[in-house]
Amino acid sequence: MTALLDKIKLPETLKELSSKQLDQIADEVRKKIISITSKSGGHLASSLGAVELAVALHATFDSPVDKIIWDVGHQSYAHKLLTGRLDRFNTLRQHGGISGFPNAAESPHDPFTVGHASASISQALGLVKARDLNGEKHSVIAVIGDASLSGGLAFEGMNNAGGLKTNLIVILNDNEMAISKSVGAFSNYLTAVRTSNFYVDIVGRIEKLIRHFPRIGTSLFESAKKLKDRTRQIVLNFKVDVIFEELGFKYFGPINGHNIPLLMSTLHHAKDIEGPILIHVLTKKGKGYSHAEDDPTRFHGAPPYYIENGKSKTNGTGPTYTEIFGKTMLELAEQNPKVVAITAAMTDGTGLVEFAQKFPERFFDVGIAEEHAVTFAAGLAKGGFRPYVAIYSTFLQRAYDQIIHDVCLQNLPVVFAIDRAGIVGEDGATHNGAFDMAYLRAIPNMTVMAPKDEKEFQSMLHTASEYKGPVAIRYPRGSGYSAAKSSGTGSVCIIAIGSMVYPAIEAAKMFGDAFVVNARFVKPLDKKLILESVKNAKQIVTVEEGTIEGGFGSAVAELLEDEGIKIPVKRIGLPDQFIEHGARREILDLYGLSAEKICQTIKNL
Numbered sequence: 262m263t264a265l266l267d268k269i270k271l272p273e274t275l276k277e278l279s280s281k282q283l284d285q286i287a288d289e290v291r292k293k294i295i296s297i298t299s300k301s302g303g304h305l306a307s308s309l310g311a312v313e314l315a316v317a318l319h320a321t322f323d324s325p326v327d328k329i330i331w332d333v334g335h336q337s338y339a340h341k342l343l344t345g346r347l348d349r350f351n352t353l354r355q356h357g358g359i360s361g362f363p364n365a366a367e368s369p370h371d372p373f374t375v376g377h378a379s380a381s382i383s384q385a386l387g388l389v390k391a392r393d394l395n396g397e398k399h400s401v402i403a404v405i406g407d408a409s410l411s412g413g414l415a416f417e418g419m420n421n422a423g424g425l426k427t428n429l430i431v432i433l434n435d436n437e438m439a440i441s442k443s444v445g446a447f448s449n450y451l452t453a454v455r456t457s458n459f460y461v462d463i464v465g466r467i468e469k470l471i472r473h474f475p476r477i478g479t480s481l482f483e484s485a486k487k488l489k490d491r492t493r494q495i496v497l498n499f500k501v502d503v504i505f506e507e508l509g510f511k512y513f514g515p516i517n518g519h520n521i522p523l524l525m526s527t528l529h530h531a532k533d534i535e536g537p538i539l540i541h542v543l544t545k546k547g548k549g550y551s552h553a554e555d556d557p558t559r560f561h562g563a564p565p566y567y568i569e570n571g572k573s574k575t576n577g578t579g580p581t582y583t584e585i586f587g588k589t590m591l592e593l594a595e596q597n598p599k600v601v602a603i604t605a606a607m608t609d610g611t612g613l614v615e616f617a618q619k620f621p622e623r624f625f626d627v628g629i630a631e632e633h634a635v636t637f638a639a640g641l642a643k644g645g646f647r648p649y650v651a652i653y654s655t656f657l658q659r660a661y662d663q664i665i666h667d668v669c670l671q672n673l674p675v676v677f678a679i680d681r682a683g684i685v686g687e688d689g690a691t692h693n694g695a696f697d698m699a700y701l702r703a704i705p706n707m708t709v710m711a712p713k714d715e716k717e718f719q720s721m722l723h724t725a726s727e728y729k730g731p732v733a734i735r736y737p738r739g740s741g742y743s744a745a746k747s748s749g750t751g752s753v754c755i756i757a758i759g760s761m762v763y764p765a766i767e768a769a770k771m772f773g774d775a776f777v778v779n780a781r782f783v784k785p786l787d788k789k790l791i792l793e794s795v796k797n798a799k800q801i802v803t804v805e806e807g808t809i810e811g812g813f814g815s816a817v818a819e820l821l822e823d824e825g826i827k828i829p830v831k832r833i834g835l836p837d838q839f840i841e842h843g844a845r846r847e848i849l850d851l852y853g854l855s856a857e858k859i860c861q862t863i864k865n866l
């Protein structure tokens with residue numbers, strides 16, 4: 262039921278509500294998030310943890326004049342519900358529906374379209390400086406999770422902000438979790454801050470006091486403020502050094518991130534303070550839905566589920582590429598003591614949970630730090646190890662210079678296991694792995710492969726363990742084909758790569774007069790195979806699940822041009838645009854990458 266939510270004009274009216282009514286709003290928002298994600302799937306646990314924070318922010322600030330930036334943005338469902346998207350929220354993550362992440366095209370309340378971690382502070386600081394230069398006065402707020410704060414970009418932003426000394430509010434939403442447990446020294450440091458019991462107790466008392474008087478008078482508020490400042494001082498002097506103060510931020514916290522009056526009083530206070538501020542709020546991932554509280558990792562990004570018992574509604578298909586990767590890594594590690602695995606805060610997502618348990622010494626979760634992950638792998642390779650760096654295609658974009666400078670220039674045997682290459686589906690534009698073939702094939706020394714099915718994937722992973730230089734293996738989301746067979750004869754030669762080999766085979770069958778070449782390599786191209794295959798063709802068609810600009814098809818066209826072959830080439834791939842969210846199958850069909858559409862394109866030639 263959304264009795265109150267439905268009635269009021271959002272977000273403006275939130276300011277007129279009593280604290281009891283705001284609690285009711287939070288409750289209704291929470292129920293809505295659970296009811297919709299149980300059908301659509303989505304980022305439930307993080308969003309539930311940020312409900313009160315979103316209510317307090319919108320009840321305090323004037324979005325969209327004041328700018329609220331949610332880091333990553335997977336936790337922004339409450340923000341969406343409070344900023345004009347209640348009616349359409351039932352379309353969450355569906356094609357043409359509400360995006361699962363902040364999206365500037367969707368609402369003026371979303372300053373940026375986002376999905377990658379650790380960018381909010383830099384984005385906010387840019388807006389802050391633009392505000393100052395324009396002579397404007399509004400507030401700019403970045404909300405960043407404890408794990409996202411550990412990304413290098415966040416530190417770069419803080420470093421700059423602390424130096425510039427202008428008004429910026431950073432809210433550290435600390436739930437001690439990334440997708441799984443937060444890792445690293447910074448996470449340990451935050452634990453030390455959190456467990457400064459003396460301060461927490463005092464804050465608890467202030468909370469109680471304020472709760473008692475929802476519309477507190479100035480004097481009470483002022484004394485609470487003084488008390489808090491004094492307490493903070495004690496923490497500073499006797500408990501832990503608050504690192505944020507050293508970085509030029511005024512630090513407030515830690516405070517209970519589920520207490521709306523306390524959040525609001527702190528935010529009001531923050532509005533009037535000069536310079537950069539960091540408010541440290543403690544939240545619980547999955548708050549208010551017991552199954553998500555108990556298993557926040559599974560409910561970080563969950564498929565549709567039954568509300569009553571939290572069980573997933575989707576039946577497992579065949580083994581996913583991710584699972585095959587995890588299983589093959591165990592084999593490789595058993596065979597070769599030099600094999601090590603690296604993930605950037607995605608142990609579950611990349612299929613490395615079992616590896617981490619079986620080979621804890623040879624497993625490294627480096628946090629949300631893709632750049633570091635790659636350069637760290639370079640060091641391990643230099644030291645005689647065979648690192649497999651498992652990173653989703655979209656997040657590997659972060660580490661481009663590290664791939665070039667630290668791995669390829671040194672020609673080190675680092676294996677890049679690039680999961681979610683191609684269309685990811687419901688997560689949309691920020692998460693699609695559209696560019697890896699184009700961006701990797703430009704780098705000297707790099708070998709880029711893509712398997713057509715599970716078997717080939719396994720053998721590529723094995724081959725990579727013996728290879729002398731850097732290797733990238735890109736594979737799509739979901740399950741593979743057990744063993745797709747290339748086939749046929751005809752006047753059209755379809756040269757397909759990876760996930761598109763099987764649809765190409767289907768298309769060739771439908772068309773009748775075509776045959777398929779499984780290219781396997783994006784770089785170097787299997788020149789002999791391709792030249793041999795196109796010898797008698799009247800038309801060449803390339804198919805890839807990646808951008809058409811400079812991708813696999815471009816590589817084939819360049820090869821044919823270099824060899825003086827004049828057969829026309831039609832390249833089928835993702836168009837030169839950011840591809841929106843929707844079910845993977847639906848999006849592939851929409852952009853011409855289903856068997857039917859590939860066949861249609863060939864017919865049209």
Ligand SMILES: Cc1ncc(C[n+]2csc(CCOP(=O)(O)OP(=O)(O)O)c2C)c(N)n1
Pocket residue numbers: 307310333335336376377378379405406407408409410434436438439440546605606607629631656659
């Ligand atoms: C650059 C980048 N790497 C990895 C991810 C995948 N990812 C999405 S959310 C998340 C964890 C975020 O944790 P935190 O910032 O603490 O927020 P919480 O979900 O706990 O609220 C990760 C690793 C990402 N979005 N961006």
